[in-house]
Every structure is written in C-alpha cells, then in structure tokens.
Amino acid sequence: MNRLSELGERIAEIQDRVLCENDHLEEVRQRIPRDVTPGLSRRRRTVLAAAALAAGIAMVTFFLMSSPRPLTIAVGEASDFEIGAWIAAPAAESLPIRFSDGSTVYLDPLSGARITSITAYGARVLLERGSAKVEIIPREDAEWRLDVGPFSVRVTGTRFHVGWSPGQEIFSLKMMSGSVLVSGPMVPRGRVLSAGETFRAWVGENRMEIVSPGEVLRDPAPDASTNTERDEPPEPIVSSQNTRRAAPKPAGPTAPLWQSLAREGRYDQALDAVQRMGIGRVLARSTAADILLLGDAARLAGRVGPATHAYNTARRRFPRSDAASMAAFSLGRMAFDQQRDFAQASRWLEVYLDEKPGGSLEREAMGRLIEAHNRAGASAKASSVARRYLARYPNGPHARYAKNALAETRE
C-alpha cells in the first residue's frame, strides 16, 4: 500500500471516529418522509421545492416552537448527560436511567450500557454487558430499541428484564408485562415475546429456548436454566420457526423421527436415522428449516461431511433465501472452529456478508472474518474488514481485536 493510501486510510479512520461521536443517523432517519412520490421530474421538483421553500420560511418559527423535543435523561443523581457516554452501575446496587416520559432502565450492579440516540418518542440503548430491568411507559407513538449483544429488542410499552454475557455469548429476556419483538441470531425474522415468557439464547452453540409461564416439560430434556452447571450432552436445538420451548413437542404417529432425535440432542442417532433413509433423499425432500436442523445436528456431532452436504443443499435448493445465508455462515463457522481451514472460513463468511448486508449475524460474521483473514495470513484483508467493523460496531466484541489488527499492519 503506498503512502497516499496509508494517509487516506488514516483520514478515514479519523473521520469514522468523528462520525461515531456525532451520530446523526437516527435524527436523519426520523426526517426521511414515509411517503415519497417517486419519479418526479426535475422541473416539477424544482417548482415544488420553490413553493415548499416559500411556505417553509413562513412556517419555520411555528415549526420550531411546536416540534416535539427529544426526551431528557437523568442517570442516577446526575441530570447532565451526553449521548454515547459510558454508563456503569456500581458493584453494590443498581443504577437507574430515568427518561422524561417516565420510562426507566435500571442497570443491575456491574452492568454497562450506552444511550446511543434519543428522540421525542423514545431512545436506543446499547446494553454492552450485564443485565437491566426495563420499564417503558406505553404510548401510541413510542419507539424504543435495546441492542443487547447480537439481539435487537423493539419496545412500545412494557416491562422486562434483559441480560447479555459477552464472554459466554448468552442472551436472556424475561417478560413481566406487555410484549416486545426480539430479532437476532436464530430469530432473524423477529419473535414476539409476551408477558410471562422467558427467552434464552446460547449464541455460541446456536441454540435457544422460549419458556411460557407454568409450562411443565413432559420430556426429559435438561433444565435449561441450570444447564451451565451440569456436564451433560448439549441442549436440543430449537427450530425457531415453529416451536416455543426447549423440549420437543410430543411426537404424533406421523412425526418424523430424525428431527425429534436432533431436537433432543441425540445427534448421532438422528444422523443414523437419516443415513438409513438415505441422506440424499432426506435432503431432497426436506424443508429449508429441517435441512439447517440436519446440518446443525451433524456439525454439533462433529460430522463435517454430512454437515457440509446439508448446508450446501440448503444453498442449492433455496438460493438467495435466509436459509441459504444462514448455511453460508454455518459453513464459515464450521471451517473456522472444526476444520481450522481459515481461508475457507473467510470465503464463506464473505459470502454471508455479501448476501445479507445488515443481517442479524453481520457483526459476528465480520468479527470472525477479521480473525480468519489474520490466521490465513491475509493481514491486509484483515485490516480492511477491521476498519469496516470498527466503523459499524465500534463497541462490538471484536473491537479490540480489530484495533490490534489495524495497529499491527501499520507497524
């Protein structure tokens, strides 16, 4: 890379820091008109613009006086507060973040968060570590969002408790009242959670559970809430599309056998059942969700061949679908974790990022891609991805790694 390019890269990095500090994205987002008439001719646009300008000049004072002001925030006892500033709860007690509409986020002890944006209708809160009790006042036009690890929680008026452990990659959300929409890994299309429900996700293991109040598990699946204390086979994989609890539904007389085995964590038995039927035949006839389930079961059983076959089938049979992109991510992950083939991992992670810009696993894919490039000896590519990662996720779990990657290429 010549010195002009190096200078340019440094200027870009400096600019990205400034853009992070002066984040206007949400403010601009609020101003983008919902209804835009497409295809206006330039002349008509000019005429309309001139008319609008004349009206706007006359209306500007009235508009400024009547525009809703952003909510104000008080953190603990302090009332002066800057957007983006780090908020850390002490060790012995929770820290309340109070908003002027009456909503409150109580950070649990030793938890950390940031308010990334605020409007008249709500705020966006990034819970970086730990947990928080959230109480949002219901309003018709309320717009709140919590970013918790790789998950996004959209809120209109509700109370819940949410937590994220970056080291263990465990997400949890317990609903007390109202409902929220959670989206992220394993729930890319979003999942509504209602009062009394508890959602947990073990992102690193690609599994999740949703438990409703008063539910009794009929099947002898391990209790997910104490799973980390036991030394047992992995929890069942939960298909995010049509099940709501960790244990499989009681199988009817026509329920396929291998899916139940896979959901119960009996991966080898599931694969044996598939092999008896003929894996090619099973893959040719299964839904996208079942194909991914088979791929995951094979991957978790350490059987790379069948896993690769399943994921590639998902991509071939359901091109340009969410399942195809998820398969690409899983192939990349498997190449990284199990095959230690970092060049291959890079290729698949890049495929995922190309196919799903802004996808729910983008942050994880980019972070892994930096590592994969580095381990494959492609430090220039690692730096390029690291720059993009830091611009998009300056506080993400791979931020430190990305900064180190950039620093090393400059030396």
Next chain:
Amino acid sequence: MLGAVANRPRGKGLSADVAVVRPLKFVGDDEALVKALRAHHPGAGEVLYDRHANHVQRVLARVVGVDAELPELLHDVFVQALESIHSIRDGARLKAWLTSLAVFTARGCIRRRSRRSWLRFRAPENLPEQSIDTLDSDAREELRTTYRLLEQLPVDLRIAFALRFIAGMELTEVAEACRVSLSTVKRRLARAERLFLARARRHPVLADRLDPELSRRRR
C-alpha cells in the same frame, strides 16, 4: 416478507399494555428490497435507510469532509433515492447506485459552495464542522489540512482522489460512482495526486507522512 407478528398463533394477542403493534420490517436482499420499494411496501424505506445509511454517510464524509452539512446531505441522498427508485436497472447493484447518488449529491454541494464562496464571511477552512474535540491534536490537524488541500482541487479531481485514497475504492468502483470511464478516472487520479502532493509538501503534518512518496516524485 412479513415477520413473526403475522405468523403468531391465533388468539395470542399482544398484552393490553401495548397500544399498538408495529408492522415488522421487510426482510430480503437488495434486489427484493428494490422491488418492495417500487411496490410501496410499508417499512421498505426504513430498511433502505437502516441498511445503507452508514455507507452513504461515509461516502459523503470522504468527499465533503465531516462538516455540519453532512446530515442534510445524507437526508438529500435518501429522499432522492426514494423518489428515483424506479430508475435503478439492477436491484442487486443498489449499494453502488446509492454510492453514485451520494457522490453526485456531494459534488453538487461542493460546486454550490464554490459558487457562493465570495459571499462567505469566513474562509473555507473555518466552515463549521462536526465536533472533533475528542481527537488528539495530530489527528485534528491531519484531517483539517487534508480537506483544506482537497478544497483547492477541481471538484472532479477531488472526488476521484477522495474515493480512491480515503474511501479505498477500486478504480472500477470509482468509475462507476462517478459515471465515467476507467481511463477518465485514471487521468483524473494522476492529476489529483500530482497537485495534492505538490501542496502537501508545504504542510509538515502531511509531508512527514508522505515523505517517501514525495521523494519518489522528485526523482
């Protein structure tokens, strides 16, 4: 593409505490998104913004700099995009199309400022900028000096330089964004580099970084 709310089991309504259920976002690739925008799918405009605002903002910042007008330019790009979505030929090239819109929006801004420069009461380098107080002094000076020098270049040379060296685009990407041929981009870049380096040698904060390059050019 509808999300979980539409597929919720019957009878499982939201709690009475929630006054409204919001329609879920569109989910799909860029090609599908363009189709959705043309079909006025609710929420598609928001997805367009959420997916590409960061990139568009960075393109604008690379060309214009991080000054106070950046949010307005960002707004203009997306309004333009929504108004002219029917003109995009290949939905899969949405990001590249937005990049080009951003470049031309930035170009218009630069030309406007240049035409009105005699009306300004302040010198160009004193235009209000976004807060850079948190930067160290070297970083602040590098940023300001670079854009002061870029302002002295003809607009098309400035844009080619910014896209190539600051945004890090490939030559073909620069050509596509500027809607010119590859050979035109190469010519513009050659001139821009020559002019930029000639002026940069007078500024220690940049000359130190570019010294080997300046030495090579002098030979």
